[in-house]
């Protein structure tokens with residue numbers, strides 16, 4: 233089940249909503265791949281090969297786009313056997329989004345101050 237998050241910056245008062253995690257439908261590689269842009273879909277399918285469906289991990293992750301100064305949720309996929317990873321670009325500008333390892337960015341991408349607050353506001357799927 234996916235989680236809806238709301239992230240707020242107490243310094244500049246911007247807020248972002250992001251749907252992270254994965255839905256039930258993403259258990260199948262075909263459906264998970266559809267979350268990516270067309271070119272990346274082709275690459276992932278080629279890398280997956282024609283044989284048995286490889287083991288994979290898929291979820292939407294929080295990422296920061298330095299271009300838009302935004303927090304976004306981007307599809308992320310990893311093939312467990314090879315460790316190959318795929319990250320969707322920023323949904324707004326198509327630039328490279330930096331996926332976060334933590335639950336929340338260390339500093340606000342808008343004003344660069346620390347102290348962002350995150351809240352789980354619900355579930356999706």
Ligand SMILES: [Zn+2]
Nearest residue numbers: 241244340343
């Ligand atoms: Zn801020």
Ligand SMILES: [Zn+2]
Nearest residue numbers: 297300322325
């Ligand atoms: Zn962007």
